[in-house]
Amino acid sequence: MKIAVLQFEVEFGDVEANIEHVEKVFLNTNLDNIDTVVLPEMWTTGYDLENIQKLAMDNLEPIKGVIQRLAKKYSVNIIAGSVANTKGEGVLNTSFVVNRDGEFIHEYSKIHLVPMLNEPKYLVGGKNKAEVFELDGEKMGVVICYDLRFPELFRDLALDGAKIIFVVAEWPIERTAHWLTLLQARAIENQCYIVASNIIGKQPTGTEFAGKSIIINPFGEIMNQATSNEEEVLLEQLDMEYINRIRKKIPIFKSRRTNYYKFN
Numbered sequence: 646m647k648i649a650v651l652q653f654e655v656e657f658g659d660v661e662a663n664i665e666h667v668e669k670v671f672l673n674t675n676l677d678n679i680d681t682v683v684l685p686e687m688w689t690t691g692y693d694l695e696n697i698q699k700l701a702m703d704n705l706e707p708i709k710g711v712i713q714r715l716a717k718k719y720s721v722n723i724i725a726g727s728v729a730n731t732k733g734e735g736v737l738n739t740s741f742v743v744n745r746d747g748e749f750i751h752e753y754s755k756i757h758l759v760p761m762l763n764e765p766k767y768l769v770g771g772k773n774k775a776e777v778f779e780l781d782g783e784k785m786g787v788v789i790c791y792d793l794r795f796p797e798l799f800r801d802l803a804l805d806g807a808k809i810i811f812v813v814a815e816w817p818i819e820r821t822a823h824w825l826t827l828l829q830a831r832a833i834e835n836q837c838y839i840v841a842s843n844i845i846g847k848q849p850t851g852t853e854f855a856g857k858s859i860i861i862n863p864f865g866e867i868m869n870q871a872t873s874n875e876e877e878v879l880l881e882q883l884d885m886e887y888i889n890r891i892r893k894k895i896p897i898f899k900s901r902r903t904n905y906y907k908f909n
């Protein structure tokens with residue numbers, strides 16, 4: 646599976662400009678032979694939470710149509726980062742996935758809202774757990790930013806067969822060390838690929854974002870990593886068989902003693 650991870654600066658509160666920008670990145674990147682493109686968290690709006698009610702998508706429209714069109718045009722699967730999304734009782738932070746035929750195949754709304762960026766004041770948390778989905782016959786999952794601090798979520802996905810876990814993020818620069826350490830830990834403990842897309846730049850709220858989008862293998866090694874201040878596209882080929890080799894060598898899933906854990 647060949648992956649392209651997009652890292653860019655989000656225009657605060659400017660949905661149109663951000664969509665236009667992503668369309669340009671697709672156009673200017675050689676996506677021949679790429680299977681899956683990954684976008685970051687809240688990429689249509691940034692953390693413009695004061696205006697989020699009016700900036701949010703309406704049950705993922707119209708952004709779903711934009712992503713479906715891009716997926717078909719470039720024949721790529723798209724992990725569409727996440728967007729502010731009005732559904733039911735409020736605005737959710739919703740991630741979604743479209744396959745290369747333009748079919749909508751997965752949706753997950755962030756269950757852990759991040760207090761440090763004021764999300765609980767403006768957004769509502771998702772009510773469903775992160776589930777595994779399939780692209781090109783491979784099982785995978787997606788979680789959103791602050792979710793990274795909750796290993797249970799990753800373990801559940803891995804136990805359900807996820808071989809790649811995507812982390813879509815707007816992770817601040819002041820906690821870059823946590824970003825890198827936690828992503829590597831999640832890869833090592835779950836022996837799966839971790840593919841993470843983060844944004845760069847400083848938003849008018851004063852928060853500066855870390856960049857450092859990254860692709861980590863199931864042994865915890867960094868395969869590719871972006872800088873903290875440049876727009877970049879990371880391209881990497883993932884060897885899906887490598888997961889089996891690592892799990893055979895260090896059989897943690899066979900060594901688990903679930904009787905001794907609170908959550909098993």
Ligand SMILES: NC(=O)CCC(=O)C(=O)O
Binds near residue numbers: 794815820
């Ligand atoms: N957008 C986020 O969820 C940021 C998470 C964060 O800042 C942290 O966990 O630290």
